[in-house]
Amino acid sequence: MITCDSPGLAPLDQALEALLAMIEPVSGAEKVPLNQACGRILATPVDAPLAVPPADNSAMDGYAVRAADLREAATLTLIGRSTAGHAFDGQVGPGECVRIMTGAWMPAGADTVVMQENTEALDDRRVRFLQPAQSGDNVRPRGEDIAQGSRVLNAGRRLRPADLGLLASLGIAQVCVKPALTVALLATGDELAEPGQGLADGQIYQSNTFTVAPVLSRLGCRVLELGTVEDSEDALMAAFIQADAQADVVITTGGVSVGEADYTRDVLARLGHIDFWRLAIKPGKPFACGRLPSSLFLGLPGNPVSALVTLHQLAVPMLRKLAGEDQVMPLRLNALAGKPLRKRPGRTDFQRGIWSLNEQGQLQVRATGGQSSGVLSSMSQANCYIILEQMRGDVAVGETVLIEPFDGLLG
Template sequence: MGCCDAPGLMPLEDAMDKMLSRIKPIQTTLRLPLAEALGYVLAEDVLSPIFVPPFDNSAMDGYAIRLQDLAQSSTLPLAGKSFAGQPFEGEWPLGTCIRIMTGAKIPEGCDAVIMQENTQVTDDGILFTQTDVKPQNNIRPCGDDIKQGDLVLAKGSRLSPRDIPMIASLGISHLTVVRKPKVAFFSTGDELKPLGEPLADGQIYDSNRYGIKPLIENFGCEAIDLGIIPDCPTKLKETFEKAQSLADAVVTSGGVSVGEADYTKDILEELGEIGFWKLAIKPGKPFAFGALSNAWFCGLPGNPVSAVLTMYVLVQPMLAKLGGNTQWSAPESIPAITKTAFKKAPGRTDYQRGIYTLENGQFVVETTGNQSSGAFRSMSLANCFVVLERERGRVEVGETVQIQLFNSTLY
């Protein structure tokens, strides 16, 4: 059989290429204080305006010495102190040493710092018990970490909690960043009920919005929750029009399968166009991508695992490109040995939920159990996806599979 064993299903790789080829990054930029820039994408390179450290400083608590003085005597009188923010000032007499603390500026003429553990305080001065002192011992030179003019972070990098203090160490107070993409989202279906209300016969609670919202925010976007929309063409159309007036992208859950009450696809064709619909992926086959007149559109399946999976695998890279995040990359695939069997039929790329561990340096993986697209318990137990190739069938114990460890957006 061909690349799409199920007729009409687009391979995942083709869908990704088709989607990303159309997305153009947002060009609007903001100038933000550093304290407010976390999670934004840089709109320009960050170059260091200074050397870090800005002066030679001590890597240890100890004593600053001149090697020629130490060669004359192993005991040197104390001439003064150099503390962080309070450097030694004045003349440094020959044949003496200076008490120095970690991070303090190295006195002019100092060849080395000897840590205090290798000294003894005596009536005649400081006795140095270390005999193999080398030039520049325990001295961190100016610019040892970052040199003036160095590229510290490239344009297109999303700012993490590790980046902010590093930029602060350069004295940079404001950054130019890309405006975060705005993503409006809503659930569709008469069967959905808000949390806290009793369920009538045939109703279920709307869990999808509670999975979609944190993912949108973790992807570095602004989430706009438009609630639950009933299976009413007029109401759906009004909501789509409102959504595209507020956002750069619109994400829906439900309403893109083949049921009689699935109006989303019809309304999308009226208000915009469909780029593709139905993918050779499991779970998540009824995923739709297209464009409204003023926003991109992603239609997620209604089953909760399918909704989260397609958000993670398909919508995440789309929003990364929309937000200018050129440093984003898909999770790396790692080979693992199966500890349990995995059911599968050829025809679709299958993302099953798994639990990986390391045993004797080897990744091993087992199923979380029920792989139904409506069984979210298996998703909450998982720490990886077991990605089974489109043409692959059932996987037995001991076979090698590819796993993708969850990235930070799912933790």
């Protein structure tokens, strides 16, 4: 176990590095239609089968000419017309021009487009050009966007809407992607009741799966929600066996803290190999990771904010690697503390904050009130983490702090 200045606690960056080293990306691939590929992970690189644009074309409405004919103001003979999808089928010779529209292919022999504002139509056959032109003016050359044979997307990329348009522009109708991860999700604890039920004495409503499942779905996982499991050896054993048989990853919330019921630990130890981590972060100190017979196991804390923070900061990078996605570095920015922040040295603190711009256009941030790991409203109100370094103490107004704006998984 990695240690730090706080006895027995693992610094977050070192823990994440060690946890990622345990992960091998899933094997296999499948072809999917382009309109079903958004958010999937490319399994193989994509090289351009053709050039984009496929031919020299006009960037303006105007006239296609030979620049050599326009060294001085000249009158040229109009011999035809070229529009998008209907190219001029002929050759532009000395003293000739072709009417051309934006996006239309350049006629053979022409090397320049003169915008129509710099011309004067004398009649149906003659056009006067009011100024000289340089060869290549207003022409988009073949392959200006993408050269034929060039690498356009690398394996490991999560496909975005613009990527799909790019692939479509190359005539690609299917792509080879990694299989989507199936994640089984369950909560543990006798104290948990499902929303809509009445509460018995000592019970609280189960909220963790309602925050964790959407994050997993946004990550592209297929989520199997297996509900809440009571704290009994038989129930936990049955739930873990079912989850392991159906999923690539099993994620639980609760049952990983020191001092909790031993059933979870005992059952996991009997089924596979599990390491229990105590992390130097707040919220979210307890975290479990290991292997069941057929799946990766991740155990999140039971407190709602702790579960969401450890999911986002630890489980998500692990799931990205397992899915075959390239490493994604979070956006982190400096901001000014708009109000004092309370902090005890010893653990990296992911306080929940709201960033904004002050009157000078500078980033500033304030905390969302109470920062207890059970105050889920602090996450609901926030638009960023305020990341306070492990050994940092209280922060005064105006001090610089690091923030991580919520990404598309949380925002």
